[in-house]
Amino acid sequence: MALKFVRGQGDGQAESGEGQKADNTHSPDNKSKWLVNYKDRLYRLSYYTGVQLMRFGKRIRRHAVAAVLDAQDWLLEQSAETRERAAYARISLRRTLEQEFFSPVRAFRARVKELRAEYDSAKSQGGDQMESFLAATSQELWAETRKVLGITFNYVAPLGAAALLFVTITTVNSFSFGLKVEYNSKVVGYVRSEADFEVAQAEMKKRIIYEDYIQPEDAVPRFTMAIVNDKDIISTNDLTDRLIESSGNELQEAYGLYIDNQFMGATTDGDSLLENLNARLEEYSTGAKDEKVSFVKDVQVREGLYPLTSIVDLRNIESELDKDESEERIYTVQKGDAPTLIAQKYDMRYSDLKELNPEIETELFVGQEVLISRSVPFLGVQVTKTVTETEDIPYEIEQVTDNSYNEGFTKVSVKGQTGEKEVTSQITYVDGVETERIVLDSRVVKEPVTQKVIVGGNKPLSYIPTSGGTNNGGFIWPVGGNGGYVSCRIWGYSGHTGVDIASQPGTPIYAAAAGQVVTAQYWGGAYGHYVKISHGNGLYTLYAHNSKLYVNPGDYVEQGQLIAAMGRTGRATGNHCHFEIINNGRYLDPLQYVG
Template sequence: MKRQEKMKQERQNNGGARLTRLSRFLYIVGVQSVRVLKKLGRWLKKKLRPLWMFIGLWLNRLTGRWIAGLKAESRALGEGLKIARARLQKARSFGLLQMMEEFFSVVSKSMVRHRKVFWAIINVAAPAAAVIALFFTVQYWSGLEFGLLLSYGDEQVGVIQDESTFDAATDMVNARMVHAAPQDAEAAVSLTPVFSLVAADKSAYTSAAAVCDAIIEQSDGIIAEGTGLSVDGKIVGVVKSSADLNHILNEILEEAKQGDSKADAQFAQHIETTTGLFPTSAFISSNELSAMLQGTGLSPRAYKVQENDSIDNIAESFALSQTELRTINPSLTEEELQPGNILMVNIPKKVLEVEVTKLETYEEEIPYSTVTENDDSQYTDYTAVRVQGVNGVKEQTDRVTYIDGEEVNREKVSEVVVSEPTDKVVVTGTKKRPTGYEPGIGSGLLIWPTPSLRIITTYYEYRWGSFHTGLDISGGAAAGKPIVAADGGVVTTAGYHSSYGNYIIINHGNGMTTLYAHSSRLLVSVGDKVAKGQTIALVGSTGNSTGAHLHFEVRVNGALQNPLQYVG
């Protein structure tokens, strides 16, 4: 390749130098000639003017005498021709030989006798014939095309338009000799071309491709006719039969379709086949080429180092050895392996990637929508499903493109609804829930019934062989401390019980009631509407009690509950 480029450069340099010298020479000759001729013309015009005037007068006199003499000679020549015809007819009766002798005798005597006429004719006709010949000669040569006759030694390759055709041919040779064996690499183009300027028909110029074939035939390599396969501009293999190559390519495409006759398959790379002359060292069998094309190679890819990455696990992730990874990244060290750094790795990639485009039809759910209905009879924290949602079904057809089985593009072509979705209907309350601080209205949320007492002396649990139904709440100097309503509601009981002593029951609505026992004094009566946090009694030790405390119970729909699950 270097040798070819050097030869090409030398030819260009030598040709350029010759053209430069020739153009300078022609320029100097042309300019000087014009100057000399102009000077000479002016000088001759001035010096020869008297002579031209004399010659003009002499020619006028001479021409008159010459024309008169020419007329007399012409009449004499006409009479002589009549005599000559009569003599020839008479000689004809004595035979052909006698007639020929008489003919030459008549002609020779006529030319001598009428030499003035013949010389006048010659003096006029000869220059006219020369001018006509010159005109047609100029016309002929100006219409010719010139080309370069390309030769190698004693072999003539053909006529090319210019050296660029040869340069293109040598480039084609190098491209077609990519698979030459190393020892043949320098022999791809080893002969020095010879160019000769010749007249040529431009329609018959030798093409660069034909010159390429001739160069290869006359090189030192062993050449054979074959078909080469190029992938993205690089020759990957050469086989003897173009039919075998086309069969291999079609087989790969058909296999990629996986039996789908409606699928469209083509190669993802630019594929080109070239039939011509190739070095025999580049040839491989059809089976070898088929295996190569269906195999995998390595393609470089950038990898961003992650946290906790090491050379070992990166190499393992990409099926590389540490040596291979370091070869790809020569400056790689554990110290420089920082998160965010970019490394190059090799990943497997098929030599020929196939792009398959096909139609795919499938069913897909149509998500149902949720519709909310308001119910002003329910509180805002109320929700209930009135109608369960059901997804619909649609049949969708997509045009999907895969490259080696990996989806790279999807485009919707059509869709048909099989069943419409059913909306989910959810009922939500809009009525504002009471806070309990409105007298007579419960919120369902209880507060601690003794703001100044926090000690629980007995829990909602079994005690002394029986179950304790509420909480006993006490503390230092508990007697007389206020007891408040745990929530808004209506007092349904306010009186005395042998066990509870002075006690109160409040109905908070929605099936919830609370009981406050052992009070020293009741501050509300049956029917009173109380608010959350309102003082309703004072802590005491009435009834079955062993000390000042509050016995607090919670019931829901009549069933006892653990108060700790309700109070906040």
């Protein structure tokens, strides 16, 4: 998304930290501070009281509406007698109005018509008759007029008062309360609260970090509560401009760059600054659907007044943006190091170390350079995109024992097939490196087919080991060539469940006894490439850290058959075969059972 010019942080947004620190530098004396705080409390009390009155009015109105509805329900439920009484009351009211208002008014109008006729007659007869008419009727006409006016006023006055009250309330509600700000003996504008002034004052001091601040003669702000229109309230950015104008510094319209609300400098060439920033975003944009490209940090270009010495060459700003926030760190492997130990040395997660060095579990030798942390650009770019990928679903292996075959017999009755699934993920990259992956949806396209293997079970093995400690358990030495040497016995350290037999890389590894291969795969954890063979009745052997595997799951192997080549895959610091004998979940010492 392309960056645009902005005008400040918005109205009413208070900052912490530097803005508060700036306020302490120019604090008023105790009396002025007391007056400011008193006015602020009075303003807040007035606001709180008004809110409470509005809430009280709403509650009264709700109760009144509820009472009217209840009364209406009650009236509807009353008998015909009650309805007759209500009708009688309406008739009485109509009669009262007729007698007290309408009849006097009609009588007055009729009398006026009579007087007009008498007036016309007197006028036609001459002056004496006219004077006599006026003298006789003036007093009567005035008395009737007063009577009608009195009746009219009694009815119209309450309605007029209600209308006047409504107009007054509507007018008052349209008013807004604010604070008039005086700074350096000048009225700089109106704000909602003192917090807005503190934000503007902090922003002003950010813009003058490149020069000595010219202190105004009167730097103590004065606040006066006032009734204002909403259009009179100015934004914090406009207030910042007006405060800078009052400071006495030489100013110029420019475009300031802010990163995480930290002022980096200003330039008069705002268009070029925006082009440079947007070009950095475009570098990582691929145009994919739903792709979002943005800076890791909050970046804003704000238009406003800036002191001349805060305006720098655009190339200086670009050079600051090109710097690295943290440098690359390298560790050289020492004798006795292991991947987990290196992670512990730098107090980092093992998964993070492996992500930086994908081959560290299979290749780790003295003198090797290990990446501890990458260099991080000051202005990193984050890309978020939605990606749909196809992944394999591994098939399972099911063994079916058939006693019609001797032990050691194996046959694949149903061949396993790998399944497929469509996985939709939201992936986040920072500077081209994946940092987060969230799975949004997963849909199975093709179900895996379980491989079924028939295993003979007619005769149990005759070489089940005993605990007598003799070397006649029926197993042969698994390492070929010169046989190697034992580099670490079982339980040589915590969690070491087998014996390590070291030799040259590529040395052949043989099956210590006949059986069926249940596992032949690469494990990204400790074992690396390993083979596990079942010998029946809960007895297994395991061969780990191999460089190559020559068997597959489900294969039947004879004793002494080649199954792998020695290596150092997984968590290994040298070429060796990690050899285990497992009897019903219990780890046995191989040296007690190998003949």
